[in-house]
Amino acid sequence: MTSFPRELELTDLPALREALSRAGQRLVLANGVFDLLHVGHVRYLEAARQLGDRLLVAINDDESTRALKGPGRPVVPAKERAELVASLRVVDHVVLFGGEQLLEIIRVLRPDVQAKGTDYTEETIPEAPLVRSLGGRVAIVGDPKEHHSRELAKIVDPMRQR
Numbered sequence: 001m002t003s004f005p006r007e008l009e010l011t012d013l014p015a016l017r018e019a020l021s022r023a024g025q026r027l028v029l030a031n032g033v034f035d036l037l038h039v040g041h042v043r044y045l046e047a048a049r050q051l052g053d054r055l056l057v058a059i060n061d062d063e064s065t066r067a068l069k070g071p072g073r074p075v076v077p078a079k080e081r082a083e084l085v086a087s088l089r090v091v092d093h094v095v096l097f098g099g100e101q102l103l104e105i106i107r108v109l110r111p112d113v114q115a116k117g118t119d120y121t122e123e124t125i126p127e128a129p130l131v132r133s134l135g136g137r138v139a140i141v142g143d144p145k146e147h148h149s150r151e152l153a154k155i156v157d158p159m160r161q162r
Helices: 010-023 039-049 062-069 078-086 101-109 128-133 149-161
Strands: 027-032 054-060 093-097 113-116 137-140
Touching: 010 093, 010 101, 027 039, 027 101, 039 054, 039 113, 054 062, 054 078, 054 101, 078 093, 093 101, 101 128, 128 137
Parallel strands: 027 054, 027 113, 054 093, 113 137
Antiparallel strands: none
């Protein structure tokens, strides 16, 4: 299979999908903010990686993170979050995305599996119908939601105010 960098651009995704298809490799897509990386994130990604041959993690950019998490977030800029997640041994590739781009990523990548954390159910994953219509499946993986970036942010935010 053609070699691809760990940190990808959206424009790299069609070639990645083609290479994976030619090699007969199953692609798992995970996505999230990954601000204040913690053990819950790591366990989610480790479990996701077990579902296929390659794991691509789509990471919300700063603007979409603010829209999801509110003012003062992210604590860690998108490029640094991508670098941190890419450094995990279970992660093959990362890509940053904004707003509604996740749906386009799914259309282009046609993941065999979209892995979501335990804060979702198969019924509450907004992208599930699209994933299924493209021949993929959704899977809920990782630990119960006992580790929260939100809790870490409550500790970090007062320190940032100083």
